[in-house]
Amino acid sequence: MKGEIVIIPDTQYYISVIGVFFFILILAYIVTKLIAKNGAVLIKGKNIKIIEKIPLGIDKSIYLINIGTVYYVIAVGKQSIELIDKVNEDSIKLNIKSTQLEKSNDTFDVYLDKYIEEASINKVSIMNKLKKMRRKNEYYKDKDEKK
Structure with a gap:
């Protein structure tokens, strides 16, 4: 070579x-x-949505599935699927995901008003709490400036 x-x-x-x-x-x-x-x-799917999934182990989970106005809670195992409960839309409260909040055009005031209505808190008590927090903040700010 x-x-x-x-x-x-x-x-x-x-x-x-x-x-x-x-x-x-x-x-x-x-x-x-x-x-x-x-x-x-x-x-x-167009009519079936998986709302939430909670894993219970490697091959076991609980699903909350929406079909129309009815919600189903099912248990899924490695080789089995069982219906746990059938729930109407009115009897459960769904949490809105942050991604859905970002996509909507509603302002913070709209969500605050909904919270106030749901929690049955009056606006005066919220304003008083905010003022109290502001006073505490100003107190500590003044204290830090004196040092």
């Missing part, structure tokens, strides 16, 4: 191969986490 030129890869080649390997490894990890987190989002 006389006359052949043997090219030996240098360290830059090895570093780039290792870099590409780690990039693919990190990308696979991120994609796996996204699919695991948002797996239910990929499968959307």
Whole structure:
């Protein structure tokens, strides 16, 4: 084998191969986490919605499912699905997710008014609490400035 030129890869080649390997490894990890987190989002139905899922173990979960105006609480195991309860829309209170709050155009005042109505707190007591908090803040601010 006389006359052949043997090219030996240098360290830059090895570093780039290792870099590409780690990039693919990190990308696979991120994609796996996204699919695991948002797996239910990929499968959307028009009439059936999974409202909430609570994992109880590796292969056991409880789901709150909405079909029309009726909510179903079901237990899902590795090889079984059981209906726990059937609940009407009026008898449960759903928490609005922060993503839904961000998408809406309502202002903070609208949500504050809803909170006041639900908690049956009058506006005067809220204003008094806010004033008290402000006075405490000013007191400590003045105290810090004296030092």
